[in-house]
Amino acid sequence: MIRPPLHGASPVVGIVGAGQLARMTYQAAIALDLRVRLLAEGADEAAAAIGAEVVLGSPRDAADLARFAARCDVITFDHELVDVAALRTIEQAGHLVRPGSGTIAIAQDKARQRAVLGEAGLPVPAFRQVADLADLIGFGREQGWPIVAKAVRGGYDGRAVWPLADEGAAADLWARLDGEERPALLAEAHVPLDRELAVLVARRPSGEIVTYAVVETVQRQGICRELLVPAALPAAVEAEARSLGRRAAAAVGVVGILALELFLVGERLVVNEIAARPHNSGHWTIEGAVASQFEQHLRAVLDWPLGATDLVAPAVVTANLLGGAVGTEPRRLLPGALIDPRVRVHLYGKVARPGRKLGHVTVLADTMESARQSALTAVARLGGAAG
């Protein structure tokens, strides 16, 4: 059990970051009567606007982090873009940081992720951190083209990921990045994937673990657009994916939610990436599972017993709402989207911009086809980007 709360009858959970993940975590905290404090860079961020206590500061500033930690019983994250050395200092001062700095260091570095998960025996693609163009081309020759180059840090939603068809493409990329401050680069074998999957895991400090049903994630232009739950998988593949989730969680020592993204190649699973926090691939759990990923994350970081992960319907679909054309305002379109009585809409309170993640829609149904059609129709009615 957690130490008696410093700050009153209910523990204070500090969240570094104040985006939609923190916002949905705050919603889950209300029912448990937990106090949530946010380290936010602006008072208008998605979670700051709804009433959690806000401390303004930067997750990359050691003094801000230390000041924040002193006012919380445990601190956790809604993103990984945190200064790891500062986190270590906080931990050494005796503050609870969950997941810990060691896990965050792995999660924010794709090369270390590959190394740690590979050493733990998980099926990662062939990879190499490359120092120069010759390295990159050498990797392509060894593995056979095409390959994929990625920034080691900071890329997401298809940003800072470059498929390279041949040596010419590699040389072009290198020249292009030369003009900028070139990021540390990782080269990976191209995986001829059939589908993309994700498995969510929650882990307590003791190592106790639960897993959710495996999700098929449907991507367009490198961005996850739909979650289909359960993914239609042979039982052995479902079991193997959950097992990989548990092994990844243990390998990186996560406390809280871990999302493991996987590629499915035939019936073979290949590890893509991890996130050590509530994740877009788990939004379906708010309505679709007994305990949501957000409540589960809170319970795990407080070292409280974990909740049940069972599905509550035969089929659950979540569709992401990305901002559509300029001037399209999902808030104003909301009544029209609610015409379908089954749709569950979540808007994140963000200013609408084309392509920005503004919300999501979840539908529970007896069949995947029916759930999917309702969810996609609702996103269109909300003015979401097509694609």
Add this chain to the structure above:
Amino acid sequence: MIRPPLHGASPVVGIVGAGQLARMTYQAAIALDLRVRLLAEGADEAAAAIGAEVVLGSPRDAADLARFAARCDVITFDHELVDVAALRTIEQAGHLVRPGSGTIAIAQDKARQRAVLGEAGLPVPAFRQVADLADLIGFGREQGWPIVAKAVRGGYDGRAVWPLADEGAAADLWARLDGEERPALLAEAHVPLDRELAVLVARRPSGEIVTYAVVETVQRQGICRELLVPAALPAAVEAEARSLGRRAAAAVGVVGILALELFLVGERLVVNEIAARPHNSGHWTIEGAVASQFEQHLRAVLDWPLGATDLVAPAVVTANLLGGAVGTEPRRLLPGALIDPRVRVHLYGKVARPGRKLGHVTVLADTMESARQSALTAVARLGGAAG
């Protein structure tokens, strides 16, 4: 559709009152990105503490209500103890009040409730508003003893309700109330009930109505302790109860949620009371139905399309958490209650006192027996009052 919001892209819903019903309504409002403003008597009330915008003032003060209405697109309620004349003034000034003053006037007066519902053809018990002891005894002689006396206004949870076995008991009650400012009294025939039921209805201004599954409410000492959903009823009785709910909603012209409490006598239904707002008998809908009563209430008062009311599990049980012995603090006992992974705990953020409604627990299961056992065990683990 509602008029374009006065106060920005999202409408501002004003709630008169800041207790747990407003708190749970605020939780539902976050997902829809609605702005909620509360008229609260203290900044430490259950809903005020979690971040909704608070206007301090009294629901019985016409100036406070008018000032509040001017800052909201629509105003609604978490209780009925509001000054009806002040509401009328606000309506006449063009503000949207939902439900309207006419509905509130009926909801806060048990004699008017009986009259209006009786005139609409609903099966109400025989009743009479009594002016003196002779009236009360006369009613008992006509109907046969026992009878029930009730305060016309303000009683709930078994308060201000007095079963009277005979003329002596009636005289004793009269003498006892003589010492106080005697409330207006209603006499009712005793109903030899077998079970108590409730049906929740949501109604839009247009008259569009949806109903939820009928609930069996289990009372102890006049206080609702458990909700069993669905109530095990013959199909014809379930349909009749829902029909009575629709007729009651139309008769009182509610906009928003209406809860109709019913007595079951054999297979005959008798109307008990209504509440024109989200209600304790609907807390199961947060996890147990597609759209919760709180979201439904918001949608109805905004004149937005209503959500689906279907159950998401074969059996849903909600058990109320009433404060146990002095010093018992459910917040501190929460981790122990979460040992059962299926329980969904809602704490209202209130200071613990014996008998006070501090929260509730909901469990979804395949069987009623299993759900009920989990819910009652969790309440016991939270230190709730036995009984």
